[in-house]
Amino acid sequence: MKAFVMRAPGGLDCLEIIEHSDPGAPGPGEIRVAVHATSLNYHDLLVATGQFPAADGRVLMSDGAGVVEVVGSGVTEFKPGDYVVSCFFPQWQDGLPQAPVGSFAGVPGDGIDGFASSHAVRSAHAFTHAPRGWSHAEAATITTAALTAWRALVADGGLKAADVVLALGTGGVAIAALQIAKLMGAAVIITSSSDEKLERARALGADHVINYRQHADWGTRARDWTGGRGVDHVLEIGGPGTLAQSIEAVRVGGHISLIGVLTGLSGDVPTAQLMTKQARLQGLIVGSRRQQQEFVAALNLSDIRPVIDRSFTFEQLPDAVRHQERGAHFGKICVEW
Template sequence: MKAMVLNAPGGFDRIEAIESRDPGEPGPEEIRVAIKASSLNFHDLLVAAGMIPSDDQRVLMSDGAGVVEAVGDGVTEFAIGDHVVSGFFPQWLDGAPIPSVGNFAGTPGDGIDGFAATQVVRAATAFTHAPEGWSHAEAATITTAGLTAWRALVVNGGIKAGDTVLTLGTGGVSIAAIQIAKAMGATVIATSSSDDKLKRVQELGADHLINYRTTPEWGSAVQDLTDGRGVDHVVEVGGPGTLAQSINAVAVGGHIALIGVLTGRQGDIPTGALMAKQARLQGLIVGNRRQQQAYVAALNQTGIRPVIDRTFPFEQLADAFRYQESGQHFGKICVEW
């Protein structure tokens, strides 16, 4: 079996292809999956760069999509040949967040071995069915980025037709959020530092565009675009460096889904402005299995397909991370066996 592992203390030059022990046959309530693809997320980059400590020779990648090769006793949800996609928190099946999701101890590619391997044996509940007719690379975009956007807008945000959504940048979460928002009948205001990328999000349905490099006070620009009302939902992927502008942009009683830390892990928050807006600021990390199943059902109904910028062979995983770090991508970066 092939696997891509990270040697301590981390760094892209410490990623290595190895021959690993075959995982064997699945036990009761388990399935064996031939992994065909994964997709890169900011969390994966932090692990690979050594910014999140992990065990030596940790198998990388939180996302995994592939084909069921064998099923253990008691498994009725899956059959040999089914196309499946992994969950980010395999221990969180339904309901409110559970304590063990707070430290990533059970998250593939971080606390446990991930999906940069040709075969894995896991609990059947660690996977859901993939969307119908999707490639494995497309399905691999669901686990982290897609489900995060779904939870932000649909599960936590309760988005409805006529709402207004603000997205930041053109990474995987933001692109998925634009697609979900438009499918739900919302108006989308999208930001980016690149006019070329803004043209591409316009093609995806974004209604209003803001270049945050040329318009640094983009929160006020959002207020102008909404006649002083603000937006109902902000998909906040930046963190402390962008949160003040997001609070300015949100409507009174609106919702800010705090997802990312692209600008850092801590900083000043204008609490007075947040209180005056009576807005809901909610941190979230991906979602549970039940939410992923609902997201897949919605994808099957809407016909949404993910935007994949570029796909690398798994053996070039380090190069894929370097490309991700450069910020040139639009949408998702994937790797395939």
């Protein structure tokens, strides 16, 4: 079977399509899946560009969606023909995250082989059902980005109707957060450096938009839009370069989900301001299988469909990564085969 792998020492010039050994029939508790789509995340970008070193010959991509072909003995949750989508942390089934979840040792496309291949045989617990009626490309968008937004807002944040959500940027996590928040009856503020993207976010239901390049005090402006109260939830993707403004924006007792470090791995934190706000600053990485199942159940009761910026063919995967690198996308980038 064909697979896209990373060759040492890493980087886009080291991505290669190879004839990979077929995984064969599933063993007890496993399923064999014909994979048809994946979607790109910042984590995949770091692996593909060599910033997260991967083993020589590692099959790329954390997200995978496809069709169950065969089930192993003891599997009752799935049957041949079911549409399924992978889990980012297959070892994290439920409950609180444990120490191993903090690493990427068990993450597809990083510590273990990913889903840039025609077939995969994994534990049945490494997948959930895909949302009903979704294409494989659409389903592939929930594994990492959308589940992160769901966990930040609903599972950990306790999002309620009439809450105000501030989401930074217009990538996969932010746009999923916008859709989830509107589904739950919340108001949403979106930031971006592009007026065009802000107008697209407004068309999707954003209640207020701020161009952070034009307004360095975007956190203050977000707070002012709430009448001075502050926002209830912040999806913080920048890290040290944006955290101060996120703290400025959040209400007393509010919730900041630190889900990205695009501006650096370390930096100053305005601790006195954070203490005065009595805000909860929570770092998080994606979510558990149980949270993904709950998210899929919610999607099955809604009319939400993911926003896909562009879809590439399997052979164009390096081009998809370059498109992500440029940062011009709105929503998710997918690869289908």
